[in-house]
Amino acid sequence: MQIVIIGSGNVAYHLAKAFTLKGIPVTQLFGRNEKELSKISEELNIPYSTAHLEKADLYIICVSDHSVEEVSKIIPGKNCLVAHTSGSLPKEVLAGEYRKSSFYPLQTFSKSKELEYEKIPFFVEAENDEDQKLLLDLASKISGRVMESTHEKRKYIHLTAVFACNFVNHLFSRAKEISDSQGIPFDYFLPLIDETVQKIHTIEPKEAQTGPAVRNDVRILQLHEQLLKDESLDIYKTMNHSIQKMYEL
Amino acid sequence: MQIVIIGSGNVAYHLAKAFTLKGIPVTQLFGRNEKELSKISEELNIPYSTAHLEKADLYIICVSDHSVEEVSKIIPGKNCLVAHTSGSLPKEVLAGEYRKSSFYPLQTFSKSKELEYEKIPFFVEAENDEDQKLLLDLASKISGRVMESTHEKRKYIHLTAVFACNFVNHLFSRAKEISDSQGIPFDYFLPLIDETVQKIHTIEPKEAQTGPAVRNDVRILQLHEQLLKDESLDIYKTMNHSIQKMYEL
Structure with a gap:
């Protein structure tokens, strides 16, 4: 499975790091902030780009709430799954023809801190059972506390x-x-x-x-x-x- | 200096333990609850009594707020210093002719827990400079955070x-x-x-x-x-x- 992480902030960094530590390859880091992207890229040995978004099976959007909708528009095609990482937005805020989902880590991230990823709860929501299972499995690889969750929840x-x-x-x-x-x-x-x-x-x-x-x-x-x-x-x-x-x- | 600790609860236990660990001898543990007193006495190797209160230079009353006044009456004589360990009572609640003071550790004590005594703040109040200094010195031997404090404070x-x-x-x-x-x-x-x-x-x-x-x-x-x-x-x-x-x- 090809995974692309969009964003270069704390959530993007820690997700990319957690995946990398568990041997889950991240295909690309994509964002606007070249300085931050290159730092993460170097530390975790993941390619990055500010211009060309790679094709992927799963895009995880790790940007602030007010930018999620705009950023979601840059993802092309129908044949992929897109997840945002916001606790307060519905998955429908994602503006594309792809399958929509939410992949929400309940934690205050800060880049300078070592986090115990195992203990960070993940709440997952998707449009269908297959995507739901995919995201639950993915979250379970990095955390021991994973739950399904509707937007209501x-x-x-x-x-x-x-x-x-x-x-x-x-x-x-x-x-x-x-x-x-x-x-x-x-x-x-x-x-x-x-x-x-x-x-x-x-x-x-x-x-x-x-x-x-x-x-x-x-x-x-x-x-x-x-x-x-x-x-x-x-x-x-x-x-x-x-x-x-x-x-x- | 002869020190007697009155009470057998969490504050009494931890104070007695903190003094003992720093090589400050406690002359006696005094109280009503023989079972608790004997346990502390055995662990810390301090004599205890439920009947005969030893003569001392300093009595530290470690009982619940509503019992402080009553307990303070059993201390005889004028020639001693008496401290309660309550955060909310004035030193004047102590009902005797001795010198009155407050020796207040700011911590929730529980017997089962190991505490870092060094970090527990002590607030001290006395009637005169000599007693004030005595209590500040005593507290400083077990804690790195010691302050004078009026009842108002x-x-x-x-x-x-x-x-x-x-x-x-x-x-x-x-x-x-x-x-x-x-x-x-x-x-x-x-x-x-x-x-x-x-x-x-x-x-x-x-x-x-x-x-x-x-x-x-x-x-x-x-x-x-x-x-x-x-x-x-x-x-x-x-x-x-x-x-x-x-x-x-």
């Missing part, structure tokens, strides 16, 4: 990640505002944060909940509200309300 | 931890509800969560923010709101509002 995957990652990071930002205001290095909280996250590797987050809201410690809750204002106060109230609802307090 | 430390740990854990609970609803194993999100937390070890959380709110991706924000209800919807709106305020979007 990907919406919820994305939403889960927003809660578990984007919002979590924002809580760190607001927490840091509080510690900064008292001259306490935010670094001091990292062991506690690491511990919080380590815990949910072995127990359910619902079982791991601690803090004044789940203890219904009204004295502390009132005290804390007096220390906060604006958005941080809104977050404080909203989160405590949600905790108390979850535990029926 | 400890309130903000606790509040920071509520945002960075308790609320973060609750977001994991709500995220898991969403993934459970679609039959997606929450385990699949752990690599992404680990990555999110790993990031803030090297860059500011404010710089690390990703997701639809900071991109001001109105289409996705509206779509997500349609998928949510009740407390999760409240959290979604409150967090996005706070993110957009922080980045002036």
Whole structure:
């Protein structure tokens, strides 16, 4: 099977690397950014081009969401399978007469980091069973966590990640505002944060909940509200309300 | 200096262990739970008692917040220093004629875990400079992160931890509800969560923010709101509002 990867960003790099490490040949890297393409090409020993797109059985588009549709138009012919790697787009956004699919790795990629590809979940969707099987098999060669997924399901995957990652990071930002205001290095909280996250590797987050809201410690809750204002106060109230609802307090 | 540790829970165990590992003798472990005391006593080779409290220069009370005051009454005399290990109580809660202080380790302890004591922050408060220095020196022997802290400051430390740990854990609970609803194993999100937390070890959380709110991706924000209800919807709106305020979007 001839595979072409389109793009030269983090997703393109890590996919190409994961395939290469597992002995799955990548026919070509294609994109606009010659500098990045040549770097990846040299490291992984894969030909690249910015002008001539090779014929392939499978094209994997690894570009940002807003460019997927435009990029999908450069793929000619009907007799191939095209996959995008976006978590939030339907496969129908691909604008060609070929077979359409989605090949979505759930991970924040950054080029400088070594990733354990085995642990990166892949979510796969295709138009027919044969393509579905092809993509599931391909993903299974590089990852131990592969699932079928409709566009509908990907919406919820994305939403889960927003809660578990984007919002979590924002809580760190607001927490840091509080510690900064008292001259306490935010670094001091990292062991506690690491511990919080380590815990949910072995127990359910619902079982791991601690803090004044789940203890219904009204004295502390009132005290804390007096220390906060604006958005941080809104977050404080909203989160405590949600905790108390979850535990029926 | 004679040190007595009162209590047999996680904080008592880890403090006693940290001191012992650094060659700081603990004169006695004192408490009610003979079974736990004898276990710690055997492991660390420290005498224990449930009946007779030894004379000491420093008593460290490692019991839960609601028992600190009661336990503090059993310490006789004026000529000693007493510290509690609570993050939320003032030192004045200690009910005796002795010198009062706070010796607060910022960490979730659990007995089964090996902890890197060097990285556990200690916050110290005393009535006078001499006691303050004594406690700072003592903490510095077991930890590389030691700070003075008033009761006022400890309130903000606790509040920071509520945002960075308790609320973060609750977001994991709500995220898991969403993934459970679609039959997606929450385990699949752990690599992404680990990555999110790993990031803030090297860059500011404010710089690390990703997701639809900071991109001001109105289409996705509206779509997500349609998928949510009740407390999760409240959290979604409150967090996005706070993110957009922080980045002036």
